[in-house]
Amino acid sequence: MAITIMKKYILLPAVLVASMLSANVAKAQEDVNPLLKYINKDNGLEASIGGRMFADLAYYHTEWTPMNSGAAITDARVHAALKYGKWYLYADFGFGKGEFSQKNLFVRYNFKESLKGIHSVKAGYYNEPSSMSMMTSSYNYHFITRPTVAQALAPGRALGATYKFYSRHFFADQGIFAQLKYNDQQEGYQGFSLSGRWLWKPVNNNALTVQFGTGLRYQRINGGEVYQDGVYKTNMHVTSNMQTYVDETTAFLSCDLPWAKDAFTLNPEFLVKSDRFFARGEFTWKKVWKDRDDQTLFESQLGGQQSWTDLSGWRGGNKLRPTILNGGYVELGYLIFGKSYTYDDEYGLLKGMGDKNALEIVARYSCTDLTDITKGDRFLIGNHKFYPDKDGDGIGDIVDYPYSSSIDGGKMHAVTLGLNYSFNQYIKIMGEYQYANLSNVYFPDDENFHQLQLRVMFAF
Amino acid sequence: MRNKLFYASLACGLLLSATSCEDQKFNDTYVDADRIHVDTLSAEMQKVRDYVPQYALVAHRGSTFWVPEETESAYRWAREMGADYLECDMQVSKDGVVLALHDTDLKRTTNIEEVFGERFPEQLRREYYEIIYKGIGDAHKKFIDSLIAQDIKYFVPNYPSSYTYYELMHLDAGKWFNEDNQEVARKGFETQCQYISTLEDLIMYSKGYRLKRYTTDITPGANNLVWGNATAAAGHRVVLSMATTGKKITNPVNYYTVDAIVDYECDYIRDEKWGGNIPGIYIEFKEPWLNPAGFEQMVYDELAEVENMNIMESNVPENTPFYVNRSERPQIGSNPILSENGRVINVGETRGKVILQTFSLQSLVQVSKVFKGEVPMCFLLWLGTGATDLTYDDPQGYASFINLGVEYKAHYIGPCIAGAPNNYPELNYPWQHNLIHRAKMKNHPYSFDTYDQMAKYFGQYNWGTEGGSRYEAPYVDAFFTNHTDMSLQYLYNFDWRDKEIAPYPVLDPNDVLTKLGYTK
Numbered sequence: 001m002a003i004t005i006m007k008k009y010i011l012l013p014a015v016l017v018a019s020m021l022s023a024n025v026a027k028a029q030e031d032v033n034p035l036l037k038y039i040n041k042d043n044g045l046e047a048s049i050g051g052r053m054f055a056d057l058a059y060y061h062t063e064w065t066p067m068n069s070g071a072a073i074t075d076a077r078v079h080a081a082l083k084y085g086k087w088y089l090y091a092d093f094g095f096g097k098g099e100f101s102q103k104n105l106f107v108r109y110n111f112k113e114s115l116k117g118i119h120s121v122k123a124g125y126y127n128e129p130s131s132m133s134m135m136t137s138s139y140n141y142h143f144i145t146r147p148t149v150a151q152a153l154a155p156g157r158a159l160g161a162t163y164k165f166y167s168r169h170f171f172a173d174q175g176i177f178a179q180l181k182y183n184d185q186q187e188g189y190q191g192f193s194l195s196g197r198w199l200w201k202p203v204n205n206n207a208l209t210v211q212f213g214t215g216l217r218y219q220r221i222n223g224g225e226v227y228q229d230g231v232y233k234t235n236m237h238v239t240s241n242m243q244t245y246v247d248e249t250t251a252f253l254s255c256d257l258p259w260a261k262d263a264f265t266l267n268p269e270f271l272v273k274s275d276r277f278f279a280r281g282e283f284t285w286k287k288v289w290k291d292r293d294d295q296t297l298f299e300s301q302l303g304g305q306q307s308w309t310d311l312s313g314w315r316g317g318n319k320l321r322p323t324i325l326n327g328g329y330v331e332l333g334y335l336i337f338g339k340s341y342t343y344d345d346e347y348g349l350l351k352g353m354g355d356k357n358a359l360e361i362v363a364r365y366s367c368t369d370l371t372d373i374t375k376g377d378r379f380l381i382g383n384h385k386f387y388p389d390k391d392g393d394g395i396g397d398i399v400d401y402p403y404s405s406s407i408d409g410g411k412m413h414a415v416t417l418g419l420n421y422s423f424n425q426y427i428k429i430m431g432e433y434q435y436a437n438l439s440n441v442y443f444p445d446d447e448n449f450h451q452l453q454l455r456v457m458f459a460f
Numbered sequence: 461m462r463n464k465l466f467y468a469s470l471a472c473g474l475l476l477s478a479t480s481c482e483d484q485k486f487n488d489t490y491v492d493a494d495r496i497h498v499d500t501l502s503a504e505m506q507k508v509r510d511y512v513p514q515y516a517l518v519a520h521r522g523s524t525f526w527v528p529e530e531t532e533s534a535y536r537w538a539r540e541m542g543a544d545y546l547e548c549d550m551q552v553s554k555d556g557v558v559l560a561l562h563d564t565d566l567k568r569t570t571n572i573e574e575v576f577g578e579r580f581p582e583q584l585r586r587e588y589y590e591i592i593y594k595g596i597g598d599a600h601k602k603f604i605d606s607l608i609a610q611d612i613k614y615f616v617p618n619y620p621s622s623y624t625y626y627e628l629m630h631l632d633a634g635k636w637f638n639e640d641n642q643e644v645a646r647k648g649f650e651t652q653c654q655y656i657s658t659l660e661d662l663i664m665y666s667k668g669y670r671l672k673r674y675t676t677d678i679t680p681g682a683n684n685l686v687w688g689n690a691t692a693a694a695g696h697r698v699v700l701s702m703a704t705t706g707k708k709i710t711n712p713v714n715y716y717t718v719d720a721i722v723d724y725e726c727d728y729i730r731d732e733k734w735g736g737n738i739p740g741i742y743i744e745f746k747e748p749w750l751n752p753a754g755f756e757q758m759v760y761d762e763l764a765e766v767e768n769m770n771i772m773e774s775n776v777p778e779n780t781p782f783y784v785n786r787s788e789r790p791q792i793g794s795n796p797i798l799s800e801n802g803r804v805i806n807v808g809e810t811r812g813k814v815i816l817q818t819f820s821l822q823s824l825v826q827v828s829k830v831f832k833g834e835v836p837m838c839f840l841l842w843l844g845t846g847a848t849d850l851t852y853d854d855p856q857g858y859a860s861f862i863n864l865g866v867e868y869k870a871h872y873i874g875p876c877i878a879g880a881p882n883n884y885p886e887l888n889y890p891w892q893h894n895l896i897h898r899a900k901m902k903n904h905p906y907s908f909d910t911y912d913q914m915a916k917y918f919g920q921y922n923w924g925t926e927g928g929s930r931y932e933a934p935y936v937d938a939f940f941t942n943h944t945d946m947s948l949q950y951l952y953n954f955d956w957r958d959k960e961i962a963p964y965p966v967l968d969p970n971d972v973l974t975k976l977g978y979t980k
Contacts, residue, residue, distance in 0.1 A: 066487065306749065309715070382860040383851040398864065400747055400822040400847040443494075444856065 006312070030081060031459040032425045046083040052076070052139055052459035058246035059426045059452045064445035067247040074245035074455075075138060077103060082386065086110045102181075104157065117167030118346075125181060128155040128195040129162060129173035130215035132269045132282055133329070135197070140352025142278075142333050143418055144432050144455050147366035148253055149327030151240035152409075153265065153284045155195060155217060157181075162195075171199035171213065171348040185223030189255035193219040197267075199348045208274050215267030221260050229300040231293045236260035238325060238370055238409055243416065243434060244451055252324065252438055252446065255370050255409025257323055261291035271350060275340035276351055283328035290320050296423060317402035325409070327368035335360045338422070354425030364416040370409025371439075377404045379441040410440035414449075430455040490649045490927050492855040493891035499866040502901040504833075509871035509902055511812035511836050513782040515956050516938035517947055518742050518815075519543035520564060521905045524942045526644055526969055528637035529569065530560045531654035533978055535665040540735055540972050541944045542705050542784070542963045544807045545742040550759065550780035552787075554685050555588075556709050556721030558623040558762055560657040564750055566966070570631040570656065578617040581627050585611060588626040591702050592722055614714040620656075621713045621750070625724055626702065628656050635726065648978030653695055659743065659759070660726065663766045666741055666808050668793070672698040672727035698727040709752035733976050735796040736789035737963065738808035742815040742940075744840070745823040747848060748796050756823070756830040763814060771811050772834050780810040783962045797975050799963035812836055817874060819848045825869045833869030838904050840874035843885035850887065858892055862899045872938070874904040879913045888917065888925030890931035906940035914950040945969040 034048035053073040060067035079092030088108045094101040106124025113119075127135055131154030133146045144150075155177075162175025174196030183190055199213030227233035239254040241247075264287050271280040297316040299305050308314035335341055338358025342351040353360050373379075376389030378396025386404035387396035396404070414436035422428040436449040501509060519541070522534025535546050566572040589604045616622050634654030634667075638645035652673075655661075661671070674696050688701035707721040745756065763770035784806040786792065786799070807813065816831060817838040818824055824839055831837065841850050841861060850861050865873055873896045875887035888905045896903045908914055916923050919933020934956070941947040948966045951957035959965075974980070 064492070380864065381852065382857040382862055382864075383849060398821045398825050398868070400749070400820050 011214075014213065019211065028081065031137050031352070035082070035426070035460045037233060044085050047081065049078070049080045051078040052457065052458050054138070054245075054455055054457040056144065056244075056246045057454040058244055059201060060244075060247060061450040062446060063448055065251070065367075065443060067242070067244075067249060067449075070246055072246045073097070075457075076396045079104075110159055117165055119168065120164050120174075121161065123161040124451065125159045126157055128158050128160065128177050128193065128217065129164075129175065129197040130155050130195045130265065131197075131267055132213075132215075135347055137352070139459050140349075140354075142331065142350075142353065142360065142362045142420060143364055143416060144430050144453050145241065146327035146434050147327075147331075147364065148240040148243055148368040148412060148414065149284050149329055149366055150282070152161065152238050152253060152368055152370060153286050153327060154215075154267065155219075155265075158193065160195075166345055168204050168345065169201045171197070171201070172346075173197050173348075179219075180223045186225055189222050191220040191222035191234075193217055197348070199269075201348075203327075204343070204345075206340075209271065211269075211271040211273075211348065213269050213279060213348070214233070215265070215269065217265040217267070218262075219263040219265070221263070229296055231296050231300075234291075236263065236288055236427055240368060242412075242436060242449060242451070243366070243414060244453055245246060252440055252443055252449075253368060253370055253410040253412055255407050257288050257290070257407065259290040259292040260288045260321060260323075263287065264291040271348075273341050273350055276335045277444065278333045278341050279330065280350060281328060281330035283326070285326045286324070288323045288325070290321055290322065295319075306451065319405040321405060323372040323407060325370050325372070327366070327370075329366035331362065331364045333360050333362040342422070351430070352425075353420055353422050355422060356424045358422045360420050362416075362418040362420065364418075365414070366416075367411075367413050369411045371407065371411050373406040373408055373441075374404050377406045379406075379408070381441065381444060384442065408441045410438060410443070412439070413437045426460055427458045428456075430457070489855060490891055490930070493895060494930070496855040496859045498859045498899040499863045500898070501866055501871065505869065505871060506868075506900050508811075508834060509785045509900070511810065512740075512815060512872075512938060513544060513807060513812070514901075515934075515951060516544040516807070517542075517951065518545040518547050518904070518906075518938060518940045519944050520545060520547050520551075520942050523944060524907075525641075525909070526943075526945075526973065527978075528634040528649055528654050528895045530562060530657050531633050531649075532657065532661065532665065532671055533634065533649055533652070533654055533973075533976070534974050535657070535662060536670060536731065536733070536900040537969070537973055537978075538944055539665060539668075539737050539739055539805075540733065540976065541967055541969065542737060542799070542805055542948055543739050543944045544805060544938075545740045546662060546666050547742040547744070547940060548657070548659070549744045549746060550659060550751070550755075551620045551746060552709070552712075552734045552755060552758070553623060553625040553628055554621055554711060554714065554719050555624040555626070556707070556719065556752075556758070557724060558659040558759060559620055559625075559628070560659055560662045561620055564620070564746070566620060566623075566631065567618055567620060569636055570633050571635055572618060575631055576617070576623075576627075577893050580612050580615045580617075581623065581630075582608060582612070584627045584630065585624070586726055587763070588624050588702075591626070592604040592704050592720070595782045610717065611714075614711075615718045616715075621711055621752075624722070627660070629697070629699075629847075631656060632656075634914075646973060646980050648973075648976075648980075651695065651979075652977060653697070655697060658724075658726070659762055660766050661817040662741055662743075663763075663769055664728045665731075667767055668731055668736070668738065668789075668791070669728040670731040674698060700727050709754070709758075712749055712752055730791065730793060732793040732795045733797050734793035735798045735819040736786045736792045736804035738789075739805050740810070740815065742811045742838075745816065745818040745820060745827060747862060748822045748826065750824060750908055752969055756826045760830050769814050770835075771813065772831070776811045776813070778811065780806065782807050782810060782812075797967065797972060799965075799967075801959065801964045803961065803963045805963060815872075821848055821864065824864070824870065828869040831869075833871075836872070837870045838872035838874045839865035839868075839870035840906070841887050842873075842876055843887050853885075853887060853892075855891070855895065858887075859895055862895055862901065865901065866899055870901070872902045872904045873899075874906055874940075877905045877908070877913060877917065879910060879916070881909055882907065888935055890927050890933075890935050893935035894931055897933050902937035904934065904940070905936055907939040908939055908947055909943060911946060911950065914947060918950070918954065918956065920954065 034050045037048040055069045056074045059069045073422030076096045082089040092103045104126045106126045108122040110120045133150035134154040143189035158177035159181040162171040179191035197215040197218045201211045203210040221234045236257040239250040266285045269282040336359045338355035377386040386406040388404040390397045416434040418432040420430045432453045519538030521529035522538045527534040549562040551559045634649035703719045711717045766774040768774040786802045815836045819840040876884040878886035917935045
């Protein structure tokens with residue numbers, strides 16, 4: 001009896017680990033179970049190659065600034081994967097638009113596969129663990145694009161190393177990453193980031209997954225350019241497209257944060273998944289601190305009649321302050337036809353819809369706020385300058401100088417409704433309608449955006 | 461069911477592909493210009509707008525081509541040629557004299573480098589203080605010494621506001637012109653010393669006066685002759701008195717020192733060559749950091765004090781004609797330069813006698829507070845990245861500056877125009893002119909130097925026709941020119957100006973200069 005119970009205690013976790021591992025082996029990074037595989041059981045070797053392609057069709061309706069309706073190949077990639085014992089190597093490259101681009105390139109080692117979970121280390125070039133949305137493969141996403149907030153504020157791929165632990169109820173993925181993958185800053189050391197994503201899954205079984213967690217990221221920005229008089233200027237460019245790739249313009253949601261030096265991102269998230277329903281969402285809050293060599297810049301402007309005569313005066317005319325950006329989204333899905341939604345323990349993510357002849361309806365609300373405008377500031381679009389409210393009447397006062405340091409990268413609310421159909425896991429089509437409401441002083445006559453999109457995609 | 465949904469989605473795709481082709485869009489300036497919103501002038505503002513004659517000719521700095529700009533010779537010439545307005549830029553001397561001077565650095569248009577170099581003019585400054593603060597004894601000497609010490613401490617060379625007008629009168633504003641423009645040089649610009657003009661000088665020139673100058677009959681050193689008491693020779697201007705007014709200004713350049721405003725009683729005489737023209741003046745406020753706080757009020761007050769130029773403080777009949785018969789000028793000069801048709805310019809006697817202008821956004825606001833939109837005002841535009849510039853000249857950007865002009869009580873927009881020799885950026889495309897008109901404003905572009913430019917903006921060429929019938933030439937309502945002679949001739953030749961109403965024919969510019977005494 002004791003032996004039986006003991007076997008039960010040993011076997012059940014072992015089965016769990018084995019099932020996670022088997023999924024891991026088959027779909028470690030690939031979008032689908034690869035069709036082209038080479039398996040050498042004698043040497044414990046398994047290799048695969050594959051690829052994917054997205055073709056999108058879009059029609060846009062805007063009020064002032066046109067977007068280019070039409071069709072485009074929005075993604076084309078090839079990948080190769082190799083598993084050798086506990087080692088896993090993966091590489092994929094994009095060649096969309098006829099241009100080579102480096103995508104994922106990493107090696108992973110599962111160094112401990114215990115009853116309590118799986119431990120692994122990973123190094124190379126891949127997505128920083130911080131945002132649920134950004135960690136999800138585009139092929140397995142339930143919308144044609146990720147939400148604007150994720151595009152704008154969540155990190156993408158970077159060169160780094162992570163340690164990950166995951167089990168049925170917990171997930172922890174954290175690591176360190178370089179700011180520039182080619183170390184191509186003009187001078188000095190480049191920056192780095194510390195990123196992590198931690199999840200708790202109070203309920204996690206085949207029928208239901210409930211997941212809460214957060215991502216945290218600290219970013220140190222060192223790479224920049226020589227500005228003047230040897231002053232090194234850093235910058236953070238924050239941008240997103242309009243949740244479409246056919247016209248990838250990022251003009252509507254875009255800002256630069258000059259002199260950005262340190263940034264902290266908080267990214268709480270949730271996920272609820274049942275067989276026929278999912279709901280998930282994230283909120284992203286990013287604060288960016290700035291640093292500038294005021295003394296050198298002040299001294300370099302001395303010597304003219306129009307010079308600032310003291311450092312505090314110069315600072316008053318060239319204000320610098322931290323900037324806070326934020327946004328969030330909620331995504332809902334209902335599987336009309338198909339077996340069930342599935343969940344990926346290794347990445348803490350909802351998997352893509354891949355059942356044969358499956359059909360789902362999805363909806364998303366997203367909001368992205370890239371504005372940091374001082375109350376009362378007035379913006380003049382003829383010169384793209386903000387004027388501060390000097391007399392306190394609530395309206396910015398038109399002067400020749402100095403200007404306000406306000407930033408407006410746009411604020412957008414978007415609602416997306418989609419219908420997705422999968423012939424099988426290798427071929428899918430997606431259709432979406434989206435309404436977006438934009439507020440951006442640089443686009444005063446662009447408020448309402450409508451777009452219809454259709455995607456055909458395949459992976460193998 | 462699945463099949464139906466599948467075919468429905470395919471149908472959606474086909475529909476998308478069809479609709480995306482039929483409504484292809486791209487940025488179309490003409491379409492955007494048609495649909496962009498612009499604010500409009502009130503009926504009251506439109507009435508002030510129309511104080512100015514249509515196709516008024518503004519003599520830019522008098523002229524930059526024929527004569528040393530913004531000097532007596534420039535303004536006398538433009539007046540006699542028949543310009544509707546004499547244009548100037550306003551700055552201020554250290555002692556509060558409003559100057560008619562363009563450059564913020566005195567090097568280009570004066571001989572300051574050979575007169576002062578970059579030295580503090582201590583000897584002249586002492587003379588100046590002795591004149592305005594008369595006194596004797598040690599205490600007086602200490603007082604003057606203390607003033608000099610402070611002036612030395614905060615002195616910044618070459619800026620007009622670093623020098624008293626007493627010192628500025630020692631500079632020659634005519635010689636440089638002869639050196640730089642040998643083909644139109646005239647000895648007369650040197651023999652009749654050309655001074656940095658004051659606003660008062662400009663007004664007096666416009667009214668048919670000229671500077672009173674020392675002659676061999678007036679002995680320097682006479683008690684009432686303050687300027688040049690010790691050094692003036694024949695030909696120099698006469699200043700009857702200099703006295704502090706009790707008012708102060710904060711010097712914008714000399715590190716915000718506080719200076720006393722001095723009243724110069726300059727003397728003028730009726731210009732013997734004056735043929736009866738009384739043009740208006742078109743005066744520019746420069747950026748506030750070049751002038752003391754309250755400069756707009758200073759100008760307001762001076763316009764009120766000199767020849768009733770401030771229409772807010774004087775009663776000018778509403779329908780005073782812009783052009784009249786010479787018979788209405790009994791006081792014309794003794795040896796006048798006359799128009800053949802007996803007509804003379806009368807703009808300077810109308811409600812449009814003064815037009816204000818500025819590039820500065822801040823000055824635009826300040827001027828609106830002081831002049832309240834009751835004096836014609838032009839908001840000038842320049843395309844660039846400077847503090848006062850329009851940077852984005854698409855319909856939205858252009859309209860935003862028009863709206864700023866409307867909000868702050870400007871009646872005209874003054875855009876720069878392209879073309880040799882200045883090759884300014886173009887801010888007067890037909891659609892831009894149209895936007896100005898949609899705001900019920902009028903268009904005063906600058907600066908015309910060639911026949912080509914006249915022909916282009918008056919519609920003789922086919923410029924602007926790509927915009928279709930929505931735009932009709934001319935793309936101008938009044939304009940700044942450096943060639944009053946050429947521009948006037950163009951207006952007459954193409955019937956933009958009535959030969960029966962305005963002075964006609966156009967005089968020969970060289971002949972006028974010779975008659976004015978500026979000999980070759």
